[in-house]
Every structure is written in C-alpha cells, then in structure tokens.
C-alpha cells in the first residue's frame with residue numbers, strides 16, 4: 348500500500364468505506380451490470396453513509412474530506428463495483444464548477460442538497476461534434492433580460508436526466524473561441540430542458556449516460572457561473588481536479604481484478620498443482636501488482652498536491668488518470684488470462700472488470716488527450 352497522509356478520522360472513514368464496499372456493494376455488482384439499471388440503492392447507501400458528502404465543505408452540509416480521502420473512497424468502491432465508484436466521482440465532477448466558480452448564493456442553494464445526496468450532479472461539456480475538441484461546441488446561450496436562452500444538446504452525459512443539477516457549458520459569444528464559452532447551473536426542471544437518447548454501453552452498465560437537449564431552455568441569469576467567458580477555464584480546472592478520481596476508479600478496478608486473479612490462481616489445479624505454482628503465472632501477478640502500486644502512487648500523489656493547495660498539478664493529474672487507466676486495462680486483461688476460459692464467462696467478474704476498465708481510458712479526456720496535456724507542459 349502506498350504511503351498516505353490521512354488524518355485519523357479519515358483513516359477510520361476509509362476503513363468504514365472498505366467494509367461497506369465489501370459487505371454491501373460487492374454483492375450487488377454483478378446484478379447492476381446484468382440489468383443495466385441505475386442502482387438507486389447504492390446511491391442511497393452512499394448518501395446515508397455521508398460518502399456523497401465527501402467533496403463538499405462543512406459550511407454547505409458536506410464533510411469536507413481531503414482529495415486523498417475522496418480518491419481512496421472511489422478506489423475502495425470501484426474495487427467491487429465501478430458503477431458505484433462512479434456515483435461519487437460524478438457527484439464531484441458535476442459539483443466542482445459550482446465549488447470553484449459559484450458565488451455564495453449559488454453555493455447556498457445548490458451544494459447542501461448535493462452534499463446530502465438528495466440531488467445528483469452532472470457535467471455537460473461533450474457534444475455530438477465536440478469530444479476531445481471541447482471548444483468546438485455548438486450549444487449557445489443568448490442573454491434575454493434576466494435569463495439566458497440555451498439551444499443545443501450535450502452527448503454522453505453521466506447521470507444525464509437523473510441529475511437535478513447540471514453544470515452546462517455553452518457559447519455566449521461564438522465569435523471568440525474558448526473565451527466565448529460560459530458555464531451555467533441548469534436544473535433539470537427548467538423549461539426547455541429534456542432528455543434524449545439513453546446510451547446502451549459496454550461497461551459501467553448501471554451508470555446512466557444520456558443526451559441532454561436544450562430547446563429555448565430558460566436559465567435565470569443568476570445561474571451563470573463566474574462571468575461570461577469563464578466557462579472554458581472552469582471546465583478545464585474542473586477536469587484537472589476530477590481526473591485523479593477517474594485514476595482512482597481505474598485503480599480500484601485493477602485491484603479488484605488482481606484480488607480475483609490471486610485467489611483463483613491459488614485454488615485452480617492443473618497438472619496436479621495450483622496454477623499459482625507456475626512461475627509464468629507468478630510473473631504475471633507480480634507485474635499486475637507493480638502496475639497497480641505505481642498507479643496508486645501517482646493517484647495519491649496528485650491528490651495530496653491538491654490538498655496542499657499546489658497550483659501546478661495539471662500534468663500530474665493527467666499522468667495519474669492516464670497511467671492508472673492503461674494499467675487497469677492491462678491488469679484486467681491479464682486477470683481474464685489467469686482465469687482461463689472461466690475468465691471469459693459472465694460467471695466470474697473478470698470480464699466485467701475489463702469492460703468497466705475500458706471507459707477509464709476514454710472519459711474525462713481520452714488518454715491521447717492526457718498525453719497532449721503532459722507533452723504541452725513539458726514543451727512550454
């Protein structure tokens with residue numbers, strides 16, 4: 348286990364989450380994957396246990412957990428069920444624009460119900476024609492008196508249609524590129540907000556991924572986050588802070604796959620002895636464990652940079668997300684190999700873990716985009 352600097356209270360909290368994950372989350376994971384239904388019971392569990400309150404300061408009803416504790420919580424949940432780990436990661440993703448750029452009135456209104464878990468949050472940046480190139484968005488917001496009128500749509504939005512609070516990015520001035528993007532808090536009950544297609548996915552099956560459609564959607568002007576033109580900066584600053592959470596999700600998935608591979612290899616007998624007695628299997632296990640430990644160090648390190656208030660952590664955040672997600676893909680693939688034919692069957696969780704791991708290389712910026720972030724920092 349990598350070195351960590353949690354307070355005693357937070358150590359106890361992570362210990363409690365580890366137990367909850369084992370006793371309450373693990374038994375639900377296969378069913379959530381099989382039915383593809385949003386796990387309301389897991390959302391309630393995380394709300395009741397104050398796990399969804401972790402990213403929020405105490406003055407807004409949260410428990411003001413450190414970033415390190417948040418990534419460790421996502422890791423522990425994802426070790427058994429990546430969809431459940433994502434509930435915490437996305438609560439943070441959708442709320443971070445408000446935490447970073449919200450004024451006091453906005454924070455007082457929106458953060459307490461998010462901290463209690465009564466409301467869920469979503470983050471709407473991606474569109475059909477703008478994924479990696481987020482600045483190519485087409486959704487527009489036109490000011491009319493005391494409100495903005497939004498037109499356009501967002502694609503692949505996690506918690507889309509379930510989240511009461513949506514941090515939405517739209518063009519207030521299409522002529523000036525990224526400086527013309529603004530951020531808004533959009534409630535799902537605002538007139539003109541609707542939900543389009545709900546995606547059928549390869550993994551994280553219980554997580555709802557939806558299209559959000561804005562048709563003359565009326566957003567009060569007071570729901571603008573920061574000033575007009577601040578949106579792109581808010582979007583990027585948010586991702587810098589939340590990518591470690593995706594690294595942690597990947598880390599948890601990989602740890603779960605290693606746990607499975609170790610126990611299976613000790614039990615499965617071929618040629619008269621456990622397969623774990625073969626050096627070929629031992630070398631695979633050793634490589635898997637080393638990749639996981641390296642991922643853990645990167646994820647915990649950047650979380651602690653954030654906790655220390657360091658400003659220049661974007662590169663480290665990208666490294667943590669990229670390395671941990673690539674490692675998770677390799678480790679889950681190896682876990683299937685170690686389980687042989689059984690690894691390919693739905694009877695064992697290895698194949699689910701591989702399907703779940705794949706998304707961590709794609710969302711919150713693909714790993715090609717993480718490499719661009721890292722290289723840009725090196726070359727500037």
Ligand SMILES: Cc1cc2nc3c(=O)[nH]c(=O)nc-3n(C[C@H](O)[C@H](O)[C@H](O)COP(=O)(O)OP(=O)(O)OC[C@H]3O[C@@H](n4cnc5c(N)ncnc54)[C@H](O)[C@@H]3O)c2cc1C
Pocket residue numbers: 469470471472473477478479480502503504505506548556706709710711712713714715716
């Ligand atoms: C399940 C799921 C949940 C998601 N949740 C959210 C969410 O909550 N909110 C949200 O806003 N978005 C969300 N997304 C969107 C996600 O962030 C995007 O899918 C991702 O950023 C990639 O965009 P794209 O799919 O349009 O791929 P594209 O940008 O079209 O990329 C296609 C391929 O080209 C590569 N590529 C693109 N540009 C470059 C380049 N300059 N150099 C090298 N390679 C490049 C990419 O790495 C990728 O391999 C989600 C996506 C999924 C699948």
